Amino acid sequence: METLDKITQLYLSRAAISKILDSIDSNLNEGGLSECDQVKLLKLTILHEVAIKFPACLKYRSLFLKKLIALLESRNIEIAEAIYVNYTNLIANNQEKDINYTSYLIKGQVITVEDTDSLVEEGTTGLHCWEAGKQFISFALSHQHLFENKTILELGSGVGLTGIAISKLINPSFFYFTDCDPQVLSLIQRNIDINKCSNCKVLPFLWKDENDSKCLDTIKPDLIIGSDLVYDPIIISDLLDVINRSNRLKLSMIFLFTDRKTDVLSQFEKALNSNKDLHWEVEILLMDKDLFFDHSSTEFKFHLYKINV
Ligand SMILES: C[S@@+](CC[C@H](N)C(=O)[O-])C[C@H]1O[C@@H](n2cnc3c(N)ncnc32)[C@H](O)[C@@H]1O
Structure with missing residues (x-):
């Protein structure tokens, strides 16, 4: 539970993406990360209710997903469709007004x-x-x-x-x-x-x-x-x-x-x-x-x- 909180806090406060990935990586067990776990991970980060209402800038979000995909690929984990869908939606998105929000849980x-x-x-x-x-x-x-x-x-x-x-x-x-x-x-x-x-x-x-x-x-x-x-x-x-x-x-x-x-x-x-x-x-x-x-x-x-x- 503490780790999940940590991933959310790191993501919402727009910490260095490498820190978030380190935290995810250290929690990958031998069974990898099931599709269901990957969707859960999206809900802890890019699809978290605070992140939906007050998103980070497009650059941060797309870089996060790009690096997450690379991490999962490097661990031979089959990537959930939801991750690809969110990533392609982001990189195709040039209409959204790109305001950057940062959220801190204090x-x-x-x-x-x-x-x-x-x-x-x-x-x-x-x-x-x-x-x-x-x-x-x-x-x-x-x-x-x-x-x-x-x-x-x-x-x-x-x-x-x-x-x-x-x-x-x-x-x-x-x-x-x-x-x-x-x-x-x-x-x-x-x-x-x-x-x-x-x-x-x-x-x-x-x-x-x-x-x-x-x-x-x-x-x-x-x-x-x-x-x-x-x-x-x-x-x-x-x-x-x-x-x-x-x-x-x-x-x-x-x-x-x-x-x-x-x-x-x-x-x-x-x-x-x-x-x-x-x-x-x-x-x-x-x-x-x-x-x-x-x-x-x-x-x-x-x-x-x-x-x-
Ligand atoms: C480095 S920022 C620090 C902002 C904030 N206190 C923080 O710690 O994140 C300096 C702030 O002081 C304001 N500032 C600089 N010179 C000023 C002046 N002569 N009179 C009033 N505000 C000034 C700037 O507009 C800016 O918002």
Whole structure:
């Protein structure tokens, strides 16, 4: 049962296809995989009810079936017709609007987001789910008291996965998603709708915009959060303005940034130190791979910053 769950979780979260096939391969017994088992396998993956409603992009689905066929052939297993039918339907399909959805099963709840694989698309980094955003969910789940019954404002929300997970799995009193990019803002709204999140709102917030920044004074959130916001030194001074303004309002802040082994985070820390009124601490975290069933060999390291927490 655990393995079947694992195959579904890997597939829905669009893990590397080799990982899913390894998991299937390790379960092939000497009798191979009967036609009935192969249909069951389709129902755990490409025909799973969540995958039917919110499918992965065509490329991922067709590659999955192509590699599954190759695996079964290499094990001399007769391939069920259903697999061929699904595969040919996919490769002949050029009418479907190719939206990519990724679904995560976290703490028994399915969270689905529309997102992209490419790190930068249409001039923004905000259409992709970044590792730091996922790690933030892990941090929040193990520190729920910091989020429960709090009004939270997220900077640079991107796809919105972090805020949606916090809204659905923890119980903040209200959650503000913010970003500067109009396409990202409408993507967040679509993802909020998919997940039927309540008690939340999407706001445009460009950090250097004085008018946008006033939302901090009017909302006075209990907590400001952000993940993967410092990846380019050029961003630091605008973000620091927001941090300094929030500090004057005595707001608490938690940020979690990926350490990409460049000196951008030390530049950020230097900038934090330039304000003597700012009291901050940093902790180094390693990726919680179990939460997202991601057992890739990439070892991400993160810096968790707490200010006034
Ligand atoms: C690398 S993405 C991280 C997205 C999300 N937090 C995550 O972890 O998946 C950075 C996000 O910050 C937003 N951003 C970058 N510079 C910004 C600025 N000056 N003002 C507001 N948002 C900004 C981008 O639009 C993008 O959505």
